Amino acid sequence: MFWVGPAALLPPGPPATGLATAFVLVGAAGLGVLFGGFPRATARALRSTVPHMFPFGSVPLDVALYLLVFGVVTCSTHAFFDVFTGADNGGQVDGLTNQTALDLVLLGASVVVYLATMFAVFLIARVVRLGRLLDGRRPIDPYRRGPPEPPEYPAWRPPTGPAAPSSRYARPVLYTVSVIVGLGMSAGAQLLEVSLQPASPMQWLAGQAFTPLWALLTAWALAYLDAGTRALEARYVSVVVAQSRAPNPRTEAVA
Numbered sequence: 001m002f003w004v005g006p007a008a009l010l011p012p013g014p015p016a017t018g019l020a021t022a023f024v025l026v027g028a029a030g031l032g033v034l035f036g037g038f039p040r041a042t043a044r045a046l047r048s049t050v051p052h053m054f055p056f057g058s059v060p061l062d063v064a065l066y067l068l069v070f071g072v073v074t075c076s077t078h079a080f081f082d083v084f085t086g087a088d089n090g091g092q093v094d095g096l097t098n099q100t101a102l103d104l105v106l107l108g109a110s111v112v113v114y115l116a117t118m119f120a121v122f123l124i125a126r127v128v129r130l131g132r133l134l135d136g137r138r139p140i141d142p143y144r145r146g147p148p149e150p151p152e153y154p155a156w157r158p159p160t161g162p163a164a165p166s167s168r169y170a171r172p173v174l175y176t177v178s179v180i181v182g183l184g185m186s187a188g189a190q191l192l193e194v195s196l197q198p199a200s201p202m203q204w205l206a207g208q209a210f211t212p213l214w215a216l217l218t219a220w221a222l223a224y225l226d227a228g229t230r231a232l233e234a235r236y237v238s239v240v241v242a243q244s245r246a247p248n249p250r251t252e253a254v255a
Contacts, residue, residue, distance in 0.1 A: 001019060001020030001023065001191065002020050002024075004191055004194040004195075005020075005194075006019050006020065007194070007201070008190050008191050008193070008194040008198055008201065008204075009187055009190055009191065009201055009204065009205075010201050010205075011201050011202065045167055045169070047059050048166055048167045048170060049166070049167060049169060049170045049173040049174065050062050050063060050066070051066055051170075051174055051222045051223065051225065051226040052225075052226045052229040052230055052233075053065035053066055053069075053123075053222070053225065053226070053229070054119075054122075054123060054126065054229070055123075055126050055127065055130060055158075055229050055232055055233055055236075056126075056158035056159060056233060065119055066222065067181070068112070068115055068116055068119060069116065069119075069218065069222065070178070070181050070182065070185060070215075070218060071112045071116075071185060072112055072113060072116045073182075073214060073215075073218050074182065074185040074186055074189060075109050075112055075113070075189070077186070077210075077211075077214050078186060078189040078190075079109075081199070081204075081207050082193075082198070082199065085199040085203045085207070086199075087193065087196075087197070087198045087199035087203075088102075088193060088196040088197060088198060089196065089197045096196060096197070098195045098196070101193075101195035101196055102196055105192060105193060105196065108192075127232065129156070130156075130232055130236050131232075133156060133236070133240050134235065134236060134239055134240060156240070158233075158236070158237075166226070166230070171223060174219050174222065174223060175216055175219050178215045178216065178218060178219035178222075179211070179212045179215045179216065179219075181215070182211045182212070182214065182215030182218070183208060183211050183215075186208065186211055190204050
């Protein structure tokens with residue numbers, strides 16, 4: 001807003017005056033609270049509300065992937081909004097005087113979609129790998145008679161332990177934060193298109209009535225992913241890691 005002004009979001013007038021300064025002050029206060037330090041119990045409770053996006057991933061990685069998914073959803077919904085409202089020079093992008101701004105917006109959207117595709121690929125690879133390791137250490141092989149064969153793959157030690165159990169506040173926090181993030185990202189997309197003659201502020205404000213809907217649907221999908229990831233981590237730790245730490249009877253006999 002300091003760079004392009006609030007005209008892409010709000011009609012000119014008193015409400016727009018000082019809006020960028022107010023947002024910066026609120027953001028600075030939030031960062032001060034965030035990095036000011038928390039008691040250990042409070043920090044653990046905050047970590048438990050973060051949706052687990054990647055098996056055995058760190059909290060910063062989960063937060064980054066959460067924002068990436070919301071970036072993809074925001075780009076998609078905002079693209080539909082632009083089409084139906086005739087934004088970006090009324091849909092006549094060939095007539096834009098600032099083609100560089102259009103190229104930057106398209107390039108940024110392409111990067112976001114590429115990163116989301118790579119996240120999906122690595123997520124599937126990690127889930128398949130953990131599943132194969134679990135299948136190789138089942139006490140009974142359903143596809144053959146007799147004792148099971150030796151594990152096909154060596155045990156994989158996760159870099160971190162399983163995620164902390166979700167608190168009872170995890171889902172309400174996820175849904176609330178998702179609506180706020182959705183509104184903020186949608187406003188950011190509108191500001192990025194200021195050089196492309198975007199939709200009018202009133203059209204944009206009317207379109208935000210649908211933002212909580214798609215934000216809550218996205219949060220529900222991420223909650224489903226979080227539950228599955230936590231269950232896979234717990235099962236892997238209880239089966240594979242426990243077996244790899246168990247003493248080997250043959251080694252003890254030799255000793």
